[in-house]
Structure formats: structure tokens, C-alpha cells
Amino acid sequence: MTAHKIPLALASAALTAGMSLATLAEPMPSTVATLVELGYPAPQEGELVHIPPTMADLEKADLHPETKEVIRRGYDLFTNTQQLRGENVFNEMNCSSCHLGEGRQPFSAPIWPAAVTLPSYRGKNDHVNNLEERIAGCFAYSMNGVPPEYGSDDMLALSAYHQWLAKGAPMYPDQPIYGRGFPAPERPEKLSYQRGEELYQAQCAICHSEDGSGLYQDGEYVFPAPWGDGSNNWGAGIVRTETAAGFIKNNMPLGQPLSLSDQQAWDIAYYMTRQERPQDPRYTGDVEETLEKFGPTFHKNSSYGQVREHDSHVLGDHANWGEKGDEVTPWNVGQSRFEDLKEK
Template identity: 75%
Template sequence: MNNRSIGLALTGVILAGGVSAGVWAEYETLVEMGYPAPKEGELVHVPPTMEDLEEADLHPELKQVIRRGYDLFTNTQQLRGVNVFNDMNCSSCHLGEGRQPFSGPVWPAAVTLPDFRGKNQHVNNLEERIAGCFAYSMNGTPPIYGSDDMVALSAYHQWLATGVPMYPGQPIYGRGFPRLDEPEQAPDYARGEQIYQEQCAVCHSEDGSGLYQAGEYVFPAPWGDGSNNWGAGISRTFTMAGFVKHNMPLGQPMSLSDQEAWDVALYITSQERPQDPRYTGDVRETRERFADTFHKHTQYGTEREHDGALLGNHGNTGEKGEIRPWNVGMPRFEYLED
């Protein structure tokens, strides 16, 4: 099917790559569910599927590596105890195999990196961005740059970006977890707790420990030792609010109001989790050191209003123990400053 014959009105929208009727139906369904339609000037990309990979004109060895990347992305727990020290998979936050708009689709990283990243204050490439997810979201330590697993994960990201130009000059439709407007009322912990127990606990449990069936991980832990640590992007309240609004409850996205999303995000991000690997030994000092680049958007190092608990005031690193991610705090390109 020609790009211009799709059913959804796309006046002024820029399409990347070929878009088939069957695949575009995914996006039409999103709009029907309440997601915003693409705006004029936005770049729209429908990532290829693993079924598309079978038909692709690529070397068989490359296909094998991409399949390995997909396998690692959707079942990162196979690296448990080596690179992963919590209950998360990459696909726990990046839903739909990393393809789904408004759920942190991963293909934009393949076409917008290398780029400067404020969190670590230097230019990052794709491997370094993936490594950051291991250090923070997986509460682990990343595979070595250039290793088989890192190449496989990078190849999967780049496969999803097939047909998209490098450094596109247009806004990308559905990128990240879109930030919500500031709420009319300040986010409220008590309201958020009620929403969580009514809407979220059935999958993630009342105590935030996630859901297991017959010993198998089913739904991730939003806090606690099985969750991401205090340095993960989704520990920021605005990021969690955007994720919740656009993706939760599972199968019912966009069903919560913006205010409800902010409230439940505050509740979730006000719960304890493993220590930020950048921890200096003093939570207030660590917060101050990384406030401008990160922690001004988290509850880390602040006193929880309802009970006065100083969040992050501990040395708990979860299952990881004394292991420190090798990529954290590693300076880059300092010689260029001269």
C-alpha cells in the first residue's frame, strides 16, 4: 500500500519508510483509544516487526544478532545476577517490544544519538545510552561496550529504526513518555495511594512488589528491591506521570485523568527503592550534587510529607550488593575542553 492511501488523515505528517495497511492499523487503533493523532510536521515511523525481519533482505548472521537483541530486550532476566539485579526487563518500561508510541519507543535513540545528555553531562552514543538503563533501571551493571550482548541490543534498536533518517529535523510522534501539563492541584500522596490500590495493585501488588505466578515474573515491581533504583529516569515524578497516563492501567491507557496520573505518580515515586549508584554516602549531598541534572524532579533526599521519612537515606543496593556499575561517573571527552 502506498503511504498516501492510509485511512488516518495525515495532512502535513512526514512518514518514515514504507507503511503497510496492516501495520498502520496499530496507529489507527491508538488514536481510537484516545491517543493524540500525529500533528503536522511530526515524523511518524511504524517500526518493523520480528515477522518483517524474516522477509528482510539482510545477511542471515545479522538476522540472528537482531533476534538475540530482541530476546535480550524482552527477557532481560536471562542476564540476572550478571548484568541485572532486579525484576525488570527492558520491555517492562518500553512496552510493545520497544515499538509502542508514548511508551518510550527505543528506535529514536538509534537515529538521534550520539548527542549530549544532561544526566551525565557529555555526548553519549547508543551503547552508552543502553548502558545507562542497565546501571539505573535494571539496578545492574551493563555489558561491556562492543560485547556480543551489547552489539545485539544495539542491532535490535537500529533494526526498529529501519527507514528513518539520521538526526531527523522533525519532532518524533509518540517519542518517550510525553510530559503532562502541570496539574491544577498539587499532586497528592493520599489521593495517589487510593488510586494505586484501586487501579494498580491488582497487577503490581499492594506493597509494590510486582506479580509472580508459579515463580515466574509477570508484572514489574514499581518500587522496592525488585524495581529500578533512585537514579532511573522513571523515578522522576513527571516521567512516571507521563508513563502512567499513556500506558496504565494495562489495556486501558488514557483512562486516568492528568490529575490522577500525577497523584499516583507522586505516590509511586515516594516509595523506597535501591540506592542511586552515584551515592556519595550522604543522601542530601547526593541530591544536591545531581539536583540540576536529575534529582530536582525526584523525591530522593526529601522528607515524605505524611510520615517525615527521608527518602533514599540508606545504603541498600538491593540484590546488587557492593557491585558498582562500571559506567557510572566515567568522564568523557575532557581533553576537548582545552
């Protein structure tokens, strides 16, 4: 077995609960050493390296039993968000579909940084967001759904799980965070839809189907749909080509991270993000108007509103809302905050 074919989950086996290293003067944790062996970059001096605790660590933690139960509920919702299908989720996604390794995995947008960097300003909705609001955004866009209410049992449980994973990390860290987000490789000079399609069929279709509809067994999905009605909508972060390229490069094919070249990762991302999906819930009724309104803060990095090369189709020019239909609207989209401060 080559290093690139070692499942990244193996790198989680030796985690030490709540460990954070502010500089490289500290010994490198074994899990980070494993990542480096797989080909991921080593932490740079001054980067914050945090090793999230596991659910096994939770059992040994000195927390009230009811607190542990709520954190377990958050973990259950995070890894099986489909249990909220038809109420809060209207596609084939779980939170863990994008945030791999139970939300703990570096270079797969681990979720613990949200717990220590929020509340903070977010350009996507042009105001300061707290942790619950950030989670709500994932429901509205990535799940093509409707978020649980702020303060509800499910929202509290998901927040508690995020914060459990952040145990031991400093609040509002001054250092860059190692392995945060989906860091993309440098964009090649030219991207190819045709190459991307060929690569997708060769490398991705076995899990995600030739038509991007995902993989089902016994009526339940095993691997999510990268486009189409069962996928995330046009407002989800991963529909941006750079974000998709970062996810693919660092995590795909599953169990073979970093096995694709930078060009291959970008070409597959380009192909996938130029397929149709449910409408952005911020849609004004006109794709050009929506693009003009949200292009500067979000869609400048997506294919939304662009003309697809091979068939002249305008991407996003539709009123298709996927499974949730046109009568279900995420209540959190368009909410403003601190208007009194802006007036000052």
C-alpha cells in the same frame, strides 16, 4: 468493548516495516489512526511518524542470516532481560517492562529514536553518549545492575535490535518525533499522596501487589515491582514524577490506556515515586550531598532527598543497594568523555 479498553498492542498489528512520514501530506498509517481512535493525539504537521518493522518483517528482510540471528538475540534480550539476572540485572525488570510493545509502542518510550538521535549530548552524565552508552545507563539505573561491556555480544545484539526498529527513519531528524518518550499531561496544581495511595490500591495493586513488590507466578515475576528492592534504583528515569505520570497516563492500567484522568495519573505517580528503592549508584555517602551534586541535572524532578509528608522519612537516605549489594558497582557510572575538548 470501549475504545480505551482496546489493548494498545492491537495498534501494532497493521504496521508497515520501516515507514517514516515527515509531514501529514502523507496518508496516515493505520496504526496511527488506531492510536488516534484510542484517544492519543494525532501527529502534528511536520512531526516525524515512523512505523518500526516487526520481527516478522525481519524474516522477509534482505539481510545476511547471521545479521538476522544477532537482531533476534537483541530482541530476546530486550523482552527477557531477566536471563541476565545476577550478572547484569539485579532487579525484576526487563527492558520491555518500561518500553512496552517490544520497544515499538508510541507514547511508551519507543527505543528506535535512540538509534537515530545518538550520539548526542546528555545532561544526566554531562557528555555526548552513543547508543551503547545509553543502553548501559538503563542497566545501571533501571535494571539496578551492571551493563554488558561495550562491544560485547550482548551489547551488540541489543544495539542491533534498536537499529533494526529504526529501519527507514532518517538519521538526526530535524522534526519532532511523534510518540517519543513518556509525554506527561499538564501537572495539576496540587498532588495528593493519600489519593495516590487509594488509586494505586484500586487500580494497580492487582498486578503490582499492595506493597509494590510485583506479581509472581511459579516463582517467576509476571508484572514488575514499582518500588522496593526489586525495582529500579533512585537513578532511573522513571522515578521522576513527571516521567512516571506520563507512563501511567499513556499506558496504565495495562490494556486500558488513557482511562485515568490527568489528576489520577499524577497522584499515582506521586505516591509511587515517594516510596523507597535501591540507592542511586552515584551516591556519595550522603543524600544531601548527592542531591546537591545531581539535583540540577536529574533529581530536581524526583523525590530523592525529600521529606515524605506522613512519616517525615527522608527518601534515599540509606545505603541499601538492593539485590546487587554494596560490592557490585556499575562500571559505567561516573565515566567522563572528551576531557581534552573541555579543556580547550
